[in-house]
Amino acid sequence: MSDPAPPGLADGPVYLDYNATTPIDPRVLDALLPYLRTDFGNPSSSHAYGGAPHAALDTARTRVADLLGARPGEIVFTGSGSESNLLALQGVMVRGQRAHLIAQVTEHPSVLQTCRALERLHGVRVTLLPVSSDGHVDPDALAAAIGDDTALVSIMVANNETGVLQPIQELAAIAHRHGALFHCDAAQAAGKIALDVDTLGVDLLTVVGHKIYAPKGIAALYVRTGVELEPVVHGGGQEHGLRAGTENVAFAVALGAAAELAAADLTDGTVHRIARLRDELHRKLTEALPCRLHLNGAAEARLPNTLNISIDGCLGHEMLAAASEIAASTGSACHSGTHTPSPVLTAMGIPEQRAMATVRLSLGRWTTLRDIETATAALTKVVAT
Incomplete structure (x- = not known):
């Protein structure tokens, strides 16, 4: 402890x-404070003041990636778990040719309400899978619901109320057999159980700072290399062009430090x-x-x-x-x-x-x-x- x-x-x-x-873990707070006090520069600046923030942002991205078994270039920093979920769901559904989205009835409201918005605004067809009395999604239910028009399946790793873990590997395999992408909201799971994006077989995965002892207002979305998303914030091309706006370096550093501590929690x-x-x-x-x-x-x-x-x-x-x-x-x-x-x-x-x-x-x-x-x-x- x-x-x-x-x-x-x-x-x-x-x-x-x-x-x-x-x-906020005191060690996380210690890590972020220099980027509010002294290393304040824009990480995109080419002069001396941009160097330390740029390097810190790279380190933070690597630490988050390491927690997930991902590559640094696959991590996109966002402002919240809700934003990460929005980028994943809307980013897939408004870009692709398929118009069917599958989630489950006990998803976080940020997923469920995004589904409803996509129905209302973009004509997306949404299927919400039921859960059993112990809170699990039946893979057979996904197999019965999925089709050639399914673009994305979004199933959370762990429920925020009950803590119930879903059979993500099996569900993701079903999605991929039908050519669909698979997204996980891992806000509750990250740092509490081991997560490896390759083992899970997911294409997109949400991590949230304030669930792992970092501040509120910072999160990340893992985006597997080759997956194309439509940005939800357009602008200067930050975060691989998926989330414009000058990066919140201090809070990204905090998320990276928290991810490193979370990885230690899983082994110590x-x-x-x-x-x-x-x-x-x-x-x-x-x-x-x-x-x-x-x-x-x-x-x-x-x-x-x-x-x-x-x-x-x-x-x-x-x-x-x-x-x-x-x-x-x-x-x-x-x-x-x-x-x-x-x-x-x-x-x-x-x-x-x-x-x-x-x-x-x-x-x-x-x-x-x-x-x-x-x-x-x-x-x-x-x-x-």
Whole structure:
């Protein structure tokens, strides 16, 4: 575990919402600050002030590529995961001759809403694949839905609510057999499980900075060599002509530093430590709340840090509001004071009452056993009252 923890975690409730966002790792902050303070130049400038930013941008691109088993020239920096997903989906669909796009019903809203926009604005035909009760896409469902007019299949590696992992290799192989490209939103998966774009067989893949201890406002899209996209931001030709605008060098450096630390997490035991803490939290809550606690999503094929549970007789948002010792999230959405079930859990066939009783507890780099004990005590106390 890195030391020290970010100041933002000091003296606050136990943070168990790492899937929503991560604090900036102090080492990442140290890496980016010189490019705000002194090395401020435009990386495209040919004079002395452009040299250091240009070199730093190259290094950052290499570090992100290394995390994914990609080549530096295949990394495009963007401003967010939503922008990366937009570039992937719109970039393929408005350029090609095929007009069919396949995604799954539990994708992130940035994918689902882009699908709807492509339907509305460009006449794209969209198919959303169902998921099973444990949250998985059936490869047979993709095989039945895909056709010669399919340009792109977009399936996330890991669900942000349940942590469920999809069979990406098998799904990508089906897409390629039909001449379609394959995109993954890996915002939640990067840094938590090993990702290799060649092993997965993907053509496009999204990575997000604030999910791996870098700042908000920086992300990347892996674009396999030879894949042609229509830019969504036109201009001066930055980022291989796919994302115009003077590069945000400081935040790109931060993403590169975060990617390097994430790669280390995958080999130094950090990920396994987090998984053990997650399982300990699950065990303690199950023992404290016998016959009342339900795991949502697959028990095995999921992210090592994610625990999505429902507790009978409770409402998730009320539990978390009362358990002030912890900071976590529910899967429900609040509209004008009215809470509705998570669309992800609804798509999995989970009844409304159970879906409304859900909390998502997501662990991270600075989670400790004491945090697990605090969370168990807090939730147990709230449920008992």
